[in-house]
Amino acid sequence: MSPLSSASAMSSGSTAPSSHRRESASVPSWSAPPWPEPLRRVATVVRVSHDAKDLYLDLIEQVLTGSLFLEQEVVDIRPRGWERLVARAINRRGYRVVRPAPVALRAEGRDCPPTAETMIGLKRLRNIRECVECVLADDIPGDLIEAGVWRGGASIYMRAILAAHRVSNREVWLADSFQGLPPPRLPQDEGLNLHTLPELAVGQDVVSKNFERYGLLDD
Numbered sequence: 749m750s751p752l753s754s755a756s757a758m759s760s761g762s763t764a765p766s767s768h769r770r771e772s773a774s775v776p777s778w779s780a781p782p783w784p785e786p787l788r789r790v791a792t793v794v795r796v797s798h799d800a801k802d803l804y805l806d807l808i809e810q811v812l813t814g815s816l817f818l819e820q821e822v823v824d825i826r827p828r829g830w831e832r833l834v835a836r837a838i839n840r841r842g843y844r845v846v847r848p849a850p851v852a853l854r855a856e857g858r859d860c861p862p863t864a865e866t867m868i869g870l871k872r873l874r875n876i877r878e879c880v881e882c883v884l885a886d887d888i889p890g891d892l893i894e895a896g897v898w899r900g901g902a903s904i905y906m907r908a909i910l911a912a913h914r915v916s917n918r919e920v921w922l923a924d925s926f927q928g929l930p931p932p933r934l935p936q937d938e939g940l941n942l943h944t945l946p947e948l949a950v951g952q953d954v955v956s957k958n959f960e961r962y963g964l965l966d967d
């Protein structure tokens with residue numbers, strides 16, 4: 749097992765050792781966004797290991813979730829009612845109507861990130877790492893599979909974990925329509941119109957390119 753634990757390894761800046769804390773004061777004032785201080789605070793990883801493997805996986809999970817520079821990320825607002833008309837008029841002039849990215853939601857995997865390769869968030873990525881490292885430590889045979897990959901981030905992470913542990917005899921399989929969700933067929937899914945969301949349809953070519961971006965595409 750890795751010495752890293754999932755939820756306990758996450759912390760707000762207030763409990764992190766000062767040498768590992770991302771100080772908001774270090775952000776140059778000319779680049780600091782003009783929103784209130786709490787929205788600029790970023791999730792902080794408390795390091796319990798300086799092993800290169802752990803440092804790599806810590807960093808890659810920050811990048812895959814878009815957490816590394818989350819305080820600089822903005823999300824487009826799609827207002828309703830009269831505000832929609834205002835937003836359209838603003839868009840027509842070449843501007844975007846945006847709000848700061850939701851920092852707390854991202855850690856929990858409860859938002860749909862505009863650019864990150866996974867939407868499951870830091871805590872659930874950590875859970876994947878614990879599971880895969882457990883499988884490796886206990887020598888449980890078999891490959892790894894993700895069903896429903898979206899932009900591929902969680903699968904990229906599994907491939908990165910194997911690479912970091914120098915495992916070459918296991919494969920990572922990705923199962924997806926690469927066209928988004930089908931319309932609901934079961935009574936309990938009625939009204940769940942996720943098939944209408946174009947942002948959930950990510951093609952295989954995009955997923956392959958994302959693997960390539962991280963130097964982890966096998967074939």
Ligand SMILES: C[S@@+](CC[C@H](N)C(=O)[O-])C[C@H]1O[C@@H](n2cnc3c(N)ncnc32)[C@H](O)[C@@H]1O
Binds near residue numbers: 900901926
């Ligand atoms: C919520 S996203 C998955 C998020 C992803 N695990 C991540 O790390 O961000 C759902 C994915 O499942 C796929 N999917 C959903 N229902 C499917 C089905 N019945 N057949 C094939 N793919 C499906 C969609 O295409 C989409 O890529």
